[in-house]
Amino acid sequence: MVALAIAAVGMVALRGCREPVCDPVHYPPGGIRISTGGVDGVYEAYGQALEDVFHDELPDLTVHVDNSSGSVDNLGRLAAGRADLAFISADTAFKVPTLEQQAGAPAGRIRAIARVYDEYVQVVVRRDSTLQALSDLRGKRVSMGSEGSSVEITAQRLLDAAGMGNEKDILRRSYSVKESARQLANGTLDAFFWVGGLPTEAVAELASALPIRLLPLEQYVETLHRQYGSFYQLATVPAGTYAGVGDTRTAAVPSYLLASLRLDDDLVFRMTSSLFTHRQRISEAVPSGRVLDVRSAISTASIPLHPGAMRYYRSVKP
Structure with missing residues (x-):
């Protein structure tokens, strides 16, 4: 037995x-x-x-x-x-x-x-907005990602690099990528940060319903690399990753x-x-x-x- x-x-x-x-x-x-x-x-x-x-x-x-x-x-x-x-x-x-x-x-x-895989830093705005660069976010309603996410850390580091690290420089929100996309579509948010693989479903669904752009972040990558670690690298979100969005130079970080x-x-x-x-x-x-x-x-x-x-x-x- x-x-x-x-x-x-x-x-x-x-x-x-x-x-x-x-x-x-x-x-x-x-x-x-x-x-x-x-x-x-x-x-x-x-x-x-x-x-x-x-x-x-x-x-x-x-x-x-x-x-x-x-x-x-x-x-x-x-x-x-x-x-x-x-x-x-x-x-x-x-x-x-x-x-x-x-x-x-x-x-x-x-x-x-x-x-x-590598994750790409994405700052998403409506295509018809006047926002063209990270510095344009001053005074705007911006989601920094969910509390307890890497998005929050990366977004803060980028704002610091752009001279907007003060709590009052933007109107901060803490939404998930899905909620951020919903609020941008509703007009209750001006921009949102996201750090993720390509394509991210929530951003892809948003782009199929609403024309969007990604803000270029190329000028801040060297600062991130120097201050926080070599894992930050210059990368490109290829054209066509999201409907109607062209090549966008940004930062990438491994996951x-x-x-x-x-x-x-x-x-x-x-x-x-x-x-x-x-x-x-x-x-x-x-x-x-x-x-x-x-x-x-x-x-x-x-x-x-x-x-x-x-x-x-x-x-x-x-």
Whole structure:
């Protein structure tokens, strides 16, 4: 009887195994939680795509996909043990030690699985508005992104660079990308900041219903790079990304998929393998998934790789 029970456990652990990745896997009781971002954002879409992939590759793993306010919120959830996987923008990584300390968590609990894609800073305005440059936002109604998001951090840094860092320089709002798009369409908002992959669904839907423009940010990228880190790079939102919007020079920053160190190494190994094995499938749901590359995925700066992810990268190294 005991032998039969042991055999049954082994079957559960290995069911859904795909060669050459067939390690026994420890599934957390109650499954895992993936903390993403706002509704209709790229993080949400990526999290849902991962849920589908894990359902096939790890059929005994229960996956919950949760919306959040964004990167800073996600880091807090990871530190507090309320999330197991999460997406963040690289420019919020500096908050990891503080958030772990606030949560009473051991230092180093937050680890990386991969650098997944680049996020583009987008300042969205109506095409018929008089706003042409960042400096034109003075005195205007501007959404800085949801509280607890990387958008809020990046927007503040850009306003500082443009000499508008004072609280009174703009009429600040704190809306998600979906709510920002709605308010811009309604005429109750003049502009909004967004930092995300291309295209972002909420912005694409807005552009299909209302002519929009993106403000150029090229002149501030060097300041961001110098003051805050080399992860800020000059980039272009290509023409046609959004209906009627031409090439726009802006800043880009990498995004990371993170994991809690509490997750079993074998499980994270399988998750990382699934991420790359199903890259094409993920990119069909999330166009930003096309740029996932094993060579750049390990570049997660100050956040060390999870041992399970590290083992995967070593296994595929030429």
